[in-house]
Amino acid sequence: MAKVLTDRAYIEMNYRPKAGLPCVQDRFYEAILKNTCETALAASLFPRASVVITLQEMHDNGQLISCAINAACLACLDSGIDMRFMFAAMTCFLTNNGDLHLRTPEVKEDIDAIFVFVFDSVKKNVIVSHTEGTFKTENYKLALEKCREGSETVFKFMRKEITKE
């Protein structure tokens, strides 16, 4: 009851790791997911209500956070709760020879930096930016463009999946 918000719905996010209790790293992901869903869902239409979103990690084979965000978006779409826009996450890898890849490189040691972006489906603006490693501004700019292009595929896929039913 303490969490009731008078002007909008309260979004409760539960991110559960593969095994054991959630630790600090999981809380960190949880905060990103929560903030993303809060903006995407039209929460102000449902004051004094709460939306519970639970994500369970099944298996981590790289790009975990992107996958979790995309799963959350699909689940929100499927729930039928009004949304302001869809969102899609993309991960991009910067390797030590200066190339950008959307696929996880085979050799972990080659990775200089990892970028995760989430875009909205309307204006394609950045909702989430999460990075690992140190990089130049130009690389960041290029990764952002690359991910924005890549996110189109994800949006197309989501639309296709939703219209299927």
Added chain:
Amino acid sequence: MPIDHKRINPPEDAVPYKLFTKLNTKSSQEQYQQILDKNQIRKDGRHASEHRKIYMKTGVIAHAKGSAYIEQGQTKIVASVFDPREIPNRLDYCLKGEVYCDFKFAPFSCPKRRLHQQDSQEKEYSSIMKKALEAAICRHEFPNFQVDVYVLVLHNAGSALSAAITAAGAALASAGIPMFDIITSSTLAIQGKDVLLDPDFEEETLSEIAIEKEHGIIVISVLATHDQISHFHQVGNLPLNVVSDSIDILHKSCKEIVPLVQKCVIRSVLAGISET
């Protein structure tokens, strides 16, 4: 130790490096002999009956109703007080308001690293503070409400409890909580015939050990205007006459701190007036 899921966990076998320094073979008795010389002068140049210098400032925390920072020698403490608030999930009516005290040592404040969870000493100090402050606050003014007092020790160089009570008193006063009087507090360490006012960390720890038969630490808090003692706390083994002499010394020292707290509170009031 169980894994704390809400913090970043260190390796389990971490031990302080102080354990591996060149062995300190001095017995506590020998250590104690160095504390006071023949002329009753301590290591830091103070006379046995001399209090350390105090620096005090109120209004250090932006969003607290009242707050105070105290520096007593090297001991550094922050205290904050929040508005009286309703006690959640309380069914019965309570004529007197509650005081909630939370005393915490920062992990890096003592020579040995403190843990994040409140340990038994911190719990004991919290309850002592609560008892000492309750007597100074007009609790009948806010029935069924609770005032929160939080104290954090940044650097413990001895007499942390008494400095904390003095700071909390100043914080309460600057928060505008109705009080009977300004509350001040002082510590005395006794070992045999030696009586040390406002002991530092080493003097404090050595007085807790029974080197001689009569030893101990006394902390009293005083409401100076009416010459009342709001709380008395003692550890160790002391005969009656020593205790009553100690109270006189402590009482005098507590009274000496009062003008300082008064000045500090007046300054914060004046600053509040000039702002509006």
Added chain:
Amino acid sequence: MAESFRVLHPIKYYRDYIASNVRPDGRGLHKFRPVLVNIGSIQTADGSALAKVGDTTVICGIKAELCTPKPECAREGFLIPNVELPPLCSPKFRPGPPSDEAQVASQLLANIVKNSKCINLQELCLFPEKLAWCLFADIICISYDGSLMDACIIALMAALKSVQLPVVDYDPAADSRLVNEEEKKSLNIKSVPICSTFSIFDEKVVLYDPTDEEESLCSSTFNIVVREDQLSSVHKPGGAPISDEKLFECIKVSKERASTICKLIETAIHENNT
């Protein structure tokens, strides 16, 4: 009158101010608050620093302990940063285990330390597989008024720079350790990452260095961490979307601010040593 309006209609109150390009505390929209650094005030810690960004005050104390390295990284020591948001610092926090905000701040800080490679953990190793330093960096917020990360990183970096570790003689054959406290060495801090916080108000106006009140009213808050002329982290955990143009403007500003604050820390260290 103004105060009750502020309490009853905070968003409207802010909108009116921002429409005339000024904030209630008298700052322009694109102004940072003054920064203050104090080093080495806690003698019980092996390194300590206090950082103030406006009314946000953070103290960092570092305590060193000895431990065995992890088997998977046998040549590395540890740096364990934990951010504490005690109930003392703001009425927002209650006593008990760390709040979600504190946990997120701890993890973000740990990520930044790792990403920026400001400290080489291999230098904290005394003997592979046997002995290493574990630095406990406890960052405690004393007064909370927004832009927590800015203050945390300044305090942590300044404290790391002030750390003095004793020399340890380790004999692997006998597994004996002897700590010589007379001889002390400082850490080799390669670079200093600096964080800047921004908030997005009403989905279009970017406020630099927001206060606590601004952060709670804004739809999004993000951090940009700069190390020298490179970026260490651009952390935007959701919230209102931002256009590229505004994002890169913020990155540019963060770079300028970082060099000023780096100089400030250097000066503080220098004055502490002399």
